Amino acid sequence: MSTETTPIVEINGVSKRFGSFAAVDNVTLSIGQGEFFALLGPSGCGKTTLLRMLAGLELPTEGRLIIDGQDMSGVPANQRPVNMVFQSYAVFPHMSVLDNVGYGLKVSGVQRPEIRERAQEALALVKLGDFGQRMPDQLSGGQRQRVALARALVKRPKVLLLDEPLSALDAKLREQMRLELVNLQETVGITFVIVTHDQDEALSMASRIAVMEAGQVRQLAPPAELYEFPKTRFVADFIGSVNMFEGRVEAVEKDVIRLACPGLERPIEVEQTDTPPVGATAWAALRPEKIEISKEPPSDPTENATPGRIEEITYLGEVSIYHVRVSEALPLVKVAMANVDRVTRRPFTWEDEVYLSWTRQCGVVLDR
Amino acid sequence: MEDWRRTPLVFWVTSLPPTLWLVVFFLIPLALVWVMSFGELDGLIDIKITGTLANYARALDPLYLEVFGKSLVFAGFTTVISLLVGFPVALAIVFASPRWRPILLLLVILPFWTNLLIRTYALIAVLRVRGFANFSLEWLWDQGNTVLALMGLGSYQLLGDRFEPLELLYNNTAVVIGLVYVHMPFMILPLYAALERLDRSLIEAALDLGASQFRAFLTVVVPLALPGIISGGILVFIPALGSFLTPDLLGGTDSQMIANVIERQFKGANDWPFGAALSFLLMYLTFAALTVRALVNRRAERRGGA
Ligand SMILES: Nc1ncnc2c1ncn2[C@@H]1O[C@H](COP(=O)(O)OP(=O)(O)OP(=O)(O)O)[C@@H](O)[C@H]1O
């Protein structure tokens, strides 16, 4: 689906300043036709502001926005080929569900019978076909969200903007709605731009993700690439859980970096094409599920290994996180292990002396 | 914690004084006036309660009906004008920056800190023939003439050969201006309260869906501000209907409102029974207005509007 053909949205050096504070700071990116694009970042990093600029609800201080080949400067919100699903849904409380969905058509001068028909169609699309006569206060949060979705879709926008559409839902419903959103996007074929601060949401739905921090895009990549090959410590830390080892690059041979880390007996070895210079300070980022725990040291000498002692075990249902002390100088290392067996038959327990091992293909070395 | 709510003793001790107050100083006098409205004058001061309906019959005389009608028209105009002027003001306050909002609200209620009489006399100073309003107009007239003279049109007297001050005082217009001025805060404050609660993203959603600013205002802001509009309307309409100081001071001979007539019955004419009957008719009118509000509110509720 990540067909990066003609870009439908081009964001060109766009900044938004409130006073001297830059909420969005020189962002440049383009979104392809039919993409499911996610803006991901911590609270206050400027995601909503960027989305609102696309919708025309906020004007950029600098830069240009192009949607469907048309420069958006000077085009007011009510004339842009985009529609938005608001974080609070913004469903009109004084109109029935059907009137809510038909609103956009009504103000565009569409005839009554057609409004009815298209609104009903949009409601069916979000599985609310029988709810047209209800008032919004007679709906659950998830249903209200779908009304907002239908209302935004009914006008067949070029781009649908969604501002944290699932944040008000409970975990179960959220997971279900994620799937429904993805299916819906495939059905209607409209480009979706979704804002979220939930990394699972972005990873599971988006074709590409832009990770933002302090108004800037730190990395833009498909989910798997973002997870496996983060470019900065911020991205590595923000997406998923990570163990970070600070060290100095000792040697680079045939795309294998050796990173000497104070506190570890052996340098960490990582296979990587794009390497920082020898002597530089760098960080090895290692996902908890890529580390293996064993009673014996690994047989393969090329594998990274270090002894340690289990200090803490956190039970999370499908996995348990083992917190392992490898050195007094380093924070505890997190290791995730699937709970294949019942908890009572865990292979390791508190205070066990164990070995941690991981291959050279795991993890990345970052210099920022 | 909330046990005291259920203790009968506490309930009685706390609710008795206000209840007594209401009964002694409001309900009993009101009942006396009501009874009086069915009485007749007996000599100069004495009133005999005869159960007659003559006072009400007299009140329905076209002469008084016209005054009632005029009062309704004045109050109606006052309400509509207050709404038309007050709505933009309330909107402006809601959309003002948080730093300015309390200051603007203070400006709205500032007139309350001055006695009504003083404010009304001040309005006379503004509206009279040699008042500020006419001074300003005259100044504009002068400027206009200067400009025309500069354009070489000075000799044609395009703006008239002399400035004619407007007759702004002692007529119906003056009464409505005065009523609007006095009651404006009662309109602005409930409107502000309603608009303040309005979720901004609803307006943005309307714009996003393609509505013009005006369309969004009509279809989203106004319906959601309806409770505020109704409250403001009632708060302006009822006191305006019963006002007597403003028409007394600003009005001409034919701009008397019903309250002026009532006042005359109790004072100059010394016909308390008739005054009482008129008072109660005014009160019934007021109740009618409140009933209308209740009905509209109920309908709004049924439609799910907040
Ligand atoms: N109208 C405004 N005036 C001043 N500052 C603003 C305004 N709107 C947003 N900001 C600031 O801009 C920054 C970015 O805000 P934005 O709403 O885009 O964050 P966000 O990434 O959507 O965060 P969240 O995940 O919490 O919704 C914040 O620090 C916010 O305080």
Ligand SMILES: [Mg+2]
């Ligand atoms: Mg936000």
